[in-house]
Structures are given as structure tokens and as C-alpha cells.
Amino acid sequence: MAGLTLRRATRRFGAGRAAVDAVDLEVADGEFLAVLGPSGCGKTTLLRLVAGFERLDAGEILLGGEKVSGPGLHVPPEERRVGVVFQSYALWPHMTVKRNVGYALEVRGVKGAEYARRVGAALATVGLSEFAERRPASLSGGQRQRVALARCLAMEPRLVLLDEPLANLDVHLRAAMQDEFAEFHRATRATMLYVTHDQAEALALADRVAVMDGGRLVQLADPKTLYREPATAMVAGFIGKGAVVPGKVLEAERGGTAPVEVLGVRATLRAAKRTAPGAAHVLLRPEDLAPAAGGGGIAVTVKRAIYQGAQNEIELVPAAAPGEMLLWQAPPGASPKVGDTLRLAVLEGWVIPGRD
Amino acid sequence: MLSRLSFARPSGEVLTLAALAVLVFALSVLPMARLLLEALAPGGVPSLHLLLAAWDSPRVWAATRNTLEVAVFGTALSVAVGGGMALLVALSDIRAKAALVFLFMVPLMIPPQVNALAWLQLFGPASVLLNMVGIAPAPGSRNPLYSREGIVLLLGIQHAPLVFLALRAGLRSMPRELVEAARASGAGRWRVLKDVVVPLTLPPLVAGAALAFVSAVGNFGIPALLGIPGRYLTLPTLIYQRLANFGPSVIAETAALSILVGAIAFAGVLVQGWLLRRRDYRTIGAPTPPLALSLGRGRPWVEIACWGVIALVLAAPLLALFVTALVPAYGVKLTVDTATFAAFKQVLLQPGATARAFRNSLLLAGAAALLLTACAVPLAYFIVWKRNRLLRAMNLAAELPYALPGVVLAIACILIFLKPIPLLGLSLYGTVWIIFVAYLARFLTLALRPAIGGLAQIDRALEEAAQMCGAKFGKRLLSVVFPLVAPLAAAGGILVYLTAVNELTVSALLWSAGSETLGVIVFALDEGGDTVRAAAVSVLSVAMIFAVMGGASLLGRRLPPGVLPWRA
Numbered sequence: 001m002a003g004l005t006l007r008r009a010t011r012r013f014g015a016g017r018a019a020v021d022a023v024d025l026e027v028a029d030g031e032f033l034a035v036l037g038p039s040g041c042g043k044t045t046l047l048r049l050v051a052g053f054e055r056l057d058a059g060e061i062l063l064g065g066e067k068v069s070g071p072g073l074h075v076p077p078e079e080r081r082v083g084v085v086f087q088s089y090a091l092w093p094h095m096t097v098k099r100n101v102g103y104a105l106e107v108r109g110v111k112g113a114e115y116a117r118r119v120g121a122a123l124a125t126v127g128l129s130e131f132a133e134r135r136p137a138s139l140s141g142g143q144r145q146r147v148a149l150a151r152c153l154a155m156e157p158r159l160v161l162l163d164e165p166l167a168n169l170d171v172h173l174r175a176a177m178q179d180e181f182a183e184f185h186r187a188t189r190a191t192m193l194y195v196t197h198d199q200a201e202a203l204a205l206a207d208r209v210a211v212m213d214g215g216r217l218v219q220l221a222d223p224k225t226l227y228r229e230p231a232t233a234m235v236a237g238f239i240g241k242g243a244v245v246p247g248k249v250l251e252a253e254r255g256g257t258a259p260v261e262v263l264g265v266r267a268t269l270r271a272a273k274r275t276a277p278g279a280a281h282v283l284l285r286p287e288d289l290a291p292a293a294g295g296g297g298i299a300v301t302v303k304r305a306i307y308q309g310a311q312n313e314i315e316l317v318p319a320a321a322p323g324e325m326l327l328w329q330a331p332p333g334a335s336p337k338v339g340d341t342l343r344l345a346v347l348e349g350w351v352i353p354g355r356d
Numbered sequence: 357m358l359s360r361l362s363f364a365r366p367s368g369e370v371l372t373l374a375a376l377a378v379l380v381f382a383l384s385v386l387p388m389a390r391l392l393l394e395a396l397a398p399g400g401v402p403s404l405h406l407l408l409a410a411w412d413s414p415r416v417w418a419a420t421r422n423t424l425e426v427a428v429f430g431t432a433l434s435v436a437v438g439g440g441m442a443l444l445v446a447l448s449d450i451r452a453k454a455a456l457v458f459l460f461m462v463p464l465m466i467p468p469q470v471n472a473l474a475w476l477q478l479f480g481p482a483s484v485l486l487n488m489v490g491i492a493p494a495p496g497s498r499n500p501l502y503s504r505e506g507i508v509l510l511l512g513i514q515h516a517p518l519v520f521l522a523l524r525a526g527l528r529s530m531p532r533e534l535v536e537a538a539r540a541s542g543a544g545r546w547r548v549l550k551d552v553v554v555p556l557t558l559p560p561l562v563a564g565a566a567l568a569f570v571s572a573v574g575n576f577g578i579p580a581l582l583g584i585p586g587r588y589l590t591l592p593t594l595i596y597q598r599l600a601n602f603g604p605s606v607i608a609e610t611a612a613l614s615i616l617v618g619a620i621a622f623a624g625v626l627v628q629g630w631l632l633r634r635r636d637y638r639t640i641g642a643p644t645p646p647l648a649l650s651l652g653r654g655r656p657w658v659e660i661a662c663w664g665v666i667a668l669v670l671a672a673p674l675l676a677l678f679v680t681a682l683v684p685a686y687g688v689k690l691t692v693d694t695a696t697f698a699a700f701k702q703v704l705l706q707p708g709a710t711a712r713a714f715r716n717s718l719l720l721a722g723a724a725a726l727l728l729t730a731c732a733v734p735l736a737y738f739i740v741w742k743r744n745r746l747l748r749a750m751n752l753a754a755e756l757p758y759a760l761p762g763v764v765l766a767i768a769c770i771l772i773f774l775k776p777i778p779l780l781g782l783s784l785y786g787t788v789w790i791i792f793v794a795y796l797a798r799f800l801t802l803a804l805r806p807a808i809g810g811l812a813q814i815d816r817a818l819e820e821a822a823q824m825c826g827a828k829f830g831k832r833l834l835s836v837v838f839p840l841v842a843p844l845a846a847a848g849g850i851l852v853y854l855t856a857v858n859e860l861t862v863s864a865l866l867w868s869a870g871s872e873t874l875g876v877i878v879f880a881l882d883e884g885g886d887t888v889r890a891a892a893v894s895v896l897s898v899a900m901i902f903a904v905m906g907g908a909s910l911l912g913r914r915l916p917p918g919v920l921p922w923r924a
């Protein structure tokens with residue numbers, strides 16, 4: 001296995017905005033990195049650039065220190081040894097499971113006992129040994145997914161790319177396959193790049209998550225940092241629940257916090273290093289809010305209360321800023337009703353450092 | 357986009373693409389360019405002199421008027437018959453649709469000269485069938501089909517399936533919700549038809565009509581068998597007569613005439629564009645299973661009418677053709693005693709032009725089908741998956757020799773091959789090879805379209821997966837692309853075979869002693885008065901067509917609908 005480096009990687013389609021815009025990325029050997037973003041953010045193009053299906057317009061890509069894409073250089077996909085699990089799985093319907101898995105070996109001229117051993121091992125890893133002679137059409141979605149994984153495994157790739165691999169599976173199967181991917185990663189220590197638009201998937205699986213928007217890499221961090229300290233309002237809105245509201249930083253950051261005025265109240269919120277006084281966007285997650293004692297806190301009116309089982313999700317309109325909305329959660333037994341007014345204290349929050 | 361191919365080390369991919377590009381341009385662009393050069397710049401000097409001189413003749417104007425007449429009225433008949441049938445099959449609940457569609461498509465697959473010969477046996481004083489039943493017209497009276505009306509009738513029947521195919525495809529892709537929404541709004545069957553179905557399927561209907569028109573303008577077999585004896589010449593038959601009477605010395609003049617044919621055909625396409633301009637025909641919604649509006653108590657009558665049409669346009673002429681092939685000599689009355697298979701034995705077993713024609717046509721069609729299928733798959737691969745301007749141009753160019761009337765291509769081929777090929781010193785004129793090259797040019801698109809359709813349905817990731825496994829271009833083509841498009845590519849090959857094996861228009865102008873084709877031999881036997889043997893050869897042709905169509909239908913059960921035109 002090998003690490004992956006992207007330097008100012010750029011890809012344009014036509015005259016418009018770049019699909020992938022000067023992305024810098026470093027993936028360590030054996031790391032599981034998720035690339036997360038809304039549809040059209042360039043994440044699939046990024047994956048295709050790494051696999052070699054697309055050419056770079058500028059910048060460079062290195063695999064294990066060896067340059068594979070760059071000015072005047074494009075190593076074709078068939079010479080990169082980069083495994084891809086396609087969204088559609090891309091299993092060849094006219095070949096048996098065994099031949100699908102062993103195709104890369106067939107291409108390299110591996111034959112006989114060695115071929116059988118390696119295909120057998122790959123199928124055993126994904127638990128599909130009995131299905132070797134079946135055709136893909138006779139397998140379930142999850143089994144097809146595992147054949148695609150085994151095919152990657154058998155080719156002994158330097159890097160495994162997964163393109164929304166769970167998008168075509170139903171909800172129950174997704175959880176089970178997530179476990180399989182985690183197990184696969186633990187067993188093989190493969191460097192994995194996992195492209196998805198599902199933040200829950202990305203946070204659950206990856207060591208680090210790269211969030212993309214409009215072709216740019218917006219933030220690259222571990223899941224906890226991404227949730228607690230999103231770099232931009234887009235990341236804040238994309239990951240987890242919460243509301244981004246305007247606020248005003250009153251004094252410069254000291255020791256990781258800063259005093260902030262938000263929706264008419266003063267609170268001490270977490271802030272990035274060197275946050276300066278002035279207007280800013282503030283992220284308030286549901287757990288950051290609590291009923292205020294006495295006459296303090298933000299006066300809000302309940303606009304909607306959505307039953308979600310363990311709790312109700314409540315949308316609130318602040319009296320001071322009717323154009324904004326806050327999110328809060330309350331146990332169904334103690335949930336306010338639509339039209340109720342209440343006061344909420346700001347326990348915590350995050351001053352968003354970047355601007356979109 | 358060319359920069360995306362790596363020129364640093366020419367890979368199998370680049371070399372294949374280069375070879376295919378050379379092939380397509382040699383087959384499609386070169387002949388047309390040569391023809392235009394001959395007509396617009398004779399001897400290398402730009403001049404309209406030749407065009408104007410060739411057109412300045414009462415015979416040419418008469419032929420032009422005739423061509424337009426039979427094409428316009430024939431197209432109108434095709435639209436009425438083919439369009440009506442398409443509406444019935446696609447929208448109503450008549451039974452046995454598959455059989456109906458198969459039989460309705462047969463006239464398209466039967467070559468025009470055979471259709472014409474069969475219909476001629478259904479009328480006229482010498483008709484074996486009519487004499488059997490005792491209702492033949494008095495001897496010496498004229499066969500009513502030797503006329504403008506006869507040509508119109510047969511062109512209409514021959515090309516009705518083209519309108520049928522186009523309209524049915526359009527009806528199939530029309531979202532069912534649109535019809536159901538109209539019915540929910542209270543519209544009855546006729547209002548739905550008038551207000552929703554017909555307006556929305558106008559583009560395919562007009563496209564089908566344009567195709568029928570272009571085919572009628574270029575048709576040679578029908579005006580040759582019906583018009584030449586009736587002294588009613590169209591442009592293709594006029595070109596044939598000039599060339600047959602005066603040889604290559606009039607090639608420049610025929611080049612000018614074939615440009616006129618091409619221009620008329622092109623005008624048909626322009627009218628199509630004009631009819632459909634500035635209207636929105638886009639529909640939203642997934643195509644759904646075909647509608648089956650109830651015909652109610654009228655259904656048996658509609659079914660009787662449909663089968664009546666089939667009996668009239670297919671069964672009766674073929675029966676007349678068959679009984680003609682059974683008499684010992686034309687004019688002899690067919691009875692149990694006189695019936696004989698002697699004509700079949702003669703045409704199959706006696707050495708000579710007819711046996712040669714069978715061998716030539718089978719070999720030409722088989723070789724063309726195999727070669728074109730083999731080229732069509734990689735060509736489709738590039739066109740569908742590596743889109744760029746050059747490939748789009750290649751795709752269009754490949755259509756040209758099929759879209760233009762056959763006489764245009766034939767004259768262009770004569771111009772190119774009349775003199776030996778420079779550098780090689782090979783002379784193809786007067787050999788079977790000039791026909792082979794013309795077939796490759798003319799039928800490339802028949803092999804290419806199904807292959808393109810097949811590839812367009814295949815997930816590109818299947819090829820990329822092979823690439824990630826390290827497979828190079830050739831390996832990917834053989835192990836992934838070919839197996840996946842095989843059914844559709846084979847269907848394309850079968851279409852090429854069926855069309856080429858009975859081809860007449862191109863070979864009528866290109867054949868020479870020794871390189872006769874089946875189409876030419878039917879025409880020549882009939883022209884020489886040997887109607888019985890012409891009928892025998894035709895019956896064998898039809899039998900072969902039925903066998904291949906039926907066999908392909910059985911083999912092709914897994915094909916998506918619409919690949920084999922005759923399958924419902």
C-alpha cells in the first residue's frame with residue numbers, strides 16, 4: 001500500500017468553473033479518508049483523477065511518492081494499480097464471480113495454482129467462497145458489493161477508491177456494509193479513499209474527512225473536529241444539525257474562547273485561534289441550547305415540533321430576529337407546542353472562522 | 357480533445373482509432389467528394405456547365421417530375437397504411453400483435469424487385485394465379501401495374517413499414533401518464549388521439565415519412581420492373597438506362613443526374629426540419645408499458661381488416677409469385693399435371709449466371725456482415741465513450757452512403773474505381789470487389805447503429821473496471837466490450853446480411869459478367885422475358901429472408917425491443 005498526494009490538482013470541464021479546483025490533499029499510508037460533499041461538489045471527479053480516468057489540467061498527483069499525473073504526464077489507469085469500487089459495482093455480467101475477481105491476475109498472466117490461491121483468498125476475505133461459480137446477476141446487492149471489494153483485493157492495489165459504494169443499497173444493508181468496510185480496512189490496512197455525500201457514513205468510517213464544495217477542499221479534519229469546529233457555514237450546515245446565525249465577536253479569542261453577542265444575548269463561545277472582534281457567523285447546535293432560568297436567554301416562539309421518537313425536534317423563531325431559525329431538541333413528554341414562547345440560554349457554540 | 361490521446365507512444369487504442377477513421381472517410385467521404393468534384397469541377401476546373409447541360413433535357417425533366425410524383429404519392433400511401441397500423445398496434449387491444457408486426461414488416465425486408473415481380477404476377481393477362489382461378493384479363497391487355505399508379509402503390513407498400521417503425525417507437529416512448537391524464541380529464545378515445553397522441557408523435561411520424569420519401573426517391577427495383585416496360589422513367593432508372601446503353605462514356609452526365617437525385621432526397625429531409633421547427637415536443641416521464649385502449653365490440657372487425665391488409669399486400673403477391681415459379685413455361689396453365697420444380701432445379705443446379713449470382717450474393721453479404729460488425733463495435737466504442745468532434749463527424753459520415761439514394765453511391769464508386777487505384781495499380785472496376793466496397797460503404801451504418809445503441813446502454817464503469825485491473829485496450833475490447841454488445845452487434849450483422857444479399861440498386865450499376873448478384877439476376881431474367889425463372893429465384897430469396905428473420909427472432913429473445921425491426 002502507498003500514500004497519496006495531490007498538489008493543486010485542477011480539472012476543468014468546458015469553460016465554466018473548475019470541477020476540481022486546486023485541491024491539496026495528503027493521505028497517509030493505511031489511512032481511511034472520506035471525501036464528503038453535496039452532489040456536484042467535484043468529489044467523484046477527484047476520485048476519477050486519482051484513478052486516472054480523468055486527466056489533470058494543472059497540478060500533480062503522486063502515488064507512494066511516484067508521480068502519476070502532472071504537466072505532460074498521465075500514467076493510464078491500467079498502469080496505476082489503483083483499485084476502484086464503483087457505485088454500480090461494475091461487475092461483468094458475462095463472467096462468473098471467480099473470473100470477475102481474478103481478472104486482474106488473468107491480465108497479468110498469473111495462472112494455475114497461484115491464480116486459484118489468490119482468487120480463493122480474496123473470496124474468502126469477503127465470505128463469498130461458495131459463490132465462485134455464480135454469475136453476478138444471481139447475487140444480492142450486498143453480495144455484489146463484496147465481489148467488487150474482492151476484485152480490488154485480488155489485484156493487490158496501492159490504493160483503494162470507493163465511489164458512493166452504499167448508494168444503491170437499502171438502509172438496513174448499509175449499516176451492515178459499513179461494518180464490512182471497517183473490517184476490510186482493519187484486515188488489509190489498505191489506504192482507502194471513500195467518496196460519499198452521506199455525512200453519517202463519512203463520520204462513522206473515516207480517520208479523517210475531506211469536505212468539498214464547488215470543486216474546492218473546504219476542510220480536512222477528523223470527524224470530531226469537523227463536528228465541533230466547522231471551518232465554514234457550509235460545513236456547519238452539512239455536518240450534524242444546528243443553526244448558523246449572525247453574531248458579533250466582542251473581544252479577540254483567548255484560550256480557545258471568545259465573548260460573543262448573539263441574538264441579543266452575551267455568551268462565551270468556542271473560537272478558532274486569532275479570532276478577531278467583529279461580525280461573524282455562529283453555529284448553535286441543539287445541544288448548545290437549554291431553557292433559561294428567570295428572564296435571561298433568547299426569547300423564541302415554537303414554529304414546528306417534529307416527532308422523532310426519542311425526542312422532538314423543535315424549530316424556533318427568535319423574537320429579536322424573525323428571519324433566523326434555531327433548532328432544539330426536547331423529550332416528547334416535555335415538548336413545547338407550536339406557538340408557545342420560551343427563553344433559551346446559550347451554553348456553548350462555535351464562532352465559524354471562514355466565510356463561504 | 358485529441359490531446360487526450362497520448363501521442364507520445366502510439367497505443368493500440370490510437371492505432372485502432374486511426375485505422376477506423378481512415379476506413380470511414382475512405383468509404384463515406386471520399387466517394388461523395390469525388391462525385392461532387394466530377395459534377396462541379398469537371399477536369400478540375402470549377403464550372404456549373406456540366407450540371408446545366410445534363411439537366412437541360414426534356415427527358416431529365418420528365419424523369420424528375422416522375423420521381424417527385426411517385427415519391428410524394430407513395431409516401432402519402434406509406435403514411436396512411438404504416439401510420440394507421442402503428443396506432444392500432446401501439447394503442448389498441450387487438451390480439452396477436454407479435455404475428456401482425458412480423459408479417460407487416462416483411463415487405464420491408466423483401467427486396468423491391470421481388471415485391472414488384474410478385475405483384476406483377478397478381479395482375480395482367482399472363483398471371484398464372486388468375487388463370488388458375490379463371491379470372492385473368494383478356495390476352496393482349498396491358499398489366500395495370502405498368503404505370504405511375506402501379507409504382508405509387510408498390511412504393512407505398514414497400515415503405516409503409518418505415519413509417520410504422522418510426523411512429524411505433526415514438527408511441528412507445530410516450531409516457532402513458534399523458535394519455536391517462538387526458539382520459540382523466542374526460543376526453544374520449546378519439547379526443548385523446550386527436551388532442552394528445554397525434555400532436556405528440558408528430559416528430560417520429562414526420563421522420564418516418566421523410567425516410568419513406570428518401571427511400572422512394574432512390575428506389576430502383578420497383579420503377580425498373582414496372583416503369584421501364586411502361587415507359588415511365590424516374591431518375592434512378594434513367595441513370596441506369598443511360599449507363600447501360602452508353603457505358604462509362606456518359607459517367608459525367610450520370611454524375612450530374614445523381615446529384616439531382618441526392619438533392620431531391622435532401623430536400624425531403626429539409627422539409628422534415630421545416631415541419632417540426634419551433635415547437636416543443638419534449639415529454640417528461642418515464643416511458644411505460646404500451647397502452648391497450650379497448651376497441652370494444654369493433655375489435656373483431658378491426659382485426660379482420662388488419663389481417664385482410666396482410667393477406668392483400670403480402671400473402672396474395674407471394675402466392676402469385678410461387679405459382680408462377682411452378683409452371684413449366686410462362687403462359688402455361690398451372691394444374692396438378694403441369695406443376696413442376698424444374699425452374700428451381702435450373703436456377704440452383706445449372707451452372708451459369710444464376711448459380712454464380714447465388715454464390716456472389718451469399719459471399720458478398722456474409723463477408724460484408726462479418727467485416728462491418730467487427731468494425732462497428734470498436735467504432736461504436738469510440739463514438740459512445742470517447743466523444744469528440746472527429747468522432748461525431750465520423751458518425752455522421754457513416755450515415756451518408758446509406759441515407760443518400762443508392763445510385764449516388766454507385767456512380768461515385770464508378771468514378772473512383774474506373775481507373776486503377778493510384779500507387780497500387782489495382783483495378784476494381786468490372787470485378788466483384790467494386791460491389792463489395794460499395795456494400796461496405798452503404799451498409800456500415802446498419803451495423804453501426806445497433807452497436808452504438810448497445811454501448812450506450814452499458815455502464816462505462818464496466819470498461820473502467822477492466823482498466824483498473826490493468827487490461828490494455830485490446831484486452832478490454834475482447835474480454836469486456838465485445839461480449840457485452842454481442843447480441844446487438846449480431847443483430848446489426850443480420851440486418852446487413854439481409855439487406856445486402858438481395859441488394860439491387862447499387863449492384864445494377866456496378867455488376868459485370870461474372871459478378872452478378874441475386875438482385876441483378878431477378879431483374880435481368882424478368883427483363884429478358886424469363887419470368888418463371890425470375891420467380892423461382894425470387895421465391896428462394898423470400899424463403900431465405902423468412903428463415904433468417906425467424907431464426908434471428910428465436911435467437912434474439914434477449915434483445916431489447918426495437919433492435920430487430922420485425923419483432924413486436
